[in-house]
Amino acid sequence: MAKMHPPADNGDIATGSSAPQVAERSLERALGIQVRQLRRQNDLSVSDLASAAGISNGMLSKIENGGISASLSTLQGIAGALNVPLSSLFASFEERQDCSFVPAGQGLTIERRGTKAGHVYELLGHVLRGDVVVEPYMITLRENAVPHTSFRHSGVEFIHMIAGEIVYRHGGERYTLRDGDSLLFDSGALHGPETLVSPTSRYLSVIIYPRGEG
Secondary structure (H helix, E strand, O other): OOOOOOOOOOOOOOOOOOOOOOOOOOHHHHHHHHHHHHHHHOOOHHHHHHHHHOOOOOHHHHHHHHOOOOHHHHHHHHHHHHHOOHHHHHHOOOOOOOOOOOOOOEEEEOOOOHHHHHHHEEEOOEEOOOEEEEEEEEEOOOOOOOOOOOEEOOOEEEOOOOOOOEEEEEEOOEEEOOOOOOEEOOOOOOOEEEEOOOOOOEEEEEEEEOOOOO
């Protein structure tokens, strides 16, 4: 049996996940990218902007390449030459860190395929980071629910049984899911609850798919 080795101590709290660490973001690099982008949007050469900002071509090149930490007065001169507020130079450094909090019982009930057949979808949040969209649902199968195994969409899906028992179909395979059971699968294959063993069932479904393909 292969040995499991603890993760290297890098000063961060270990989560057990194999996801790569978030790289530290350099303010100088982000600022340089923004300056270059604004310069090009204004159809200015390095020489044009450097002259208007009162700095040398070499200094502007170093700033755009993130090679130096420019003084506030230098940045003010660049912003003035570009006719933009100083804060706009830091726009690309502002991180987007989505977080969605939904109090108990306050999820949004939405219409999806299967809803009219006794499948109730309660959206518990919506997170979009970069090119990935994450949609968590609490799904309730009521007494009048009917089996539906024709769901199919891009991405992957994770389901975790909260209550009840169902037989869930994915492609040509069937899985009996009871309280505490989980299933992770490619949602590009046909899938859905095939047999509703309990009168009512409830499970958490998390769908993850590429942005623009939902």
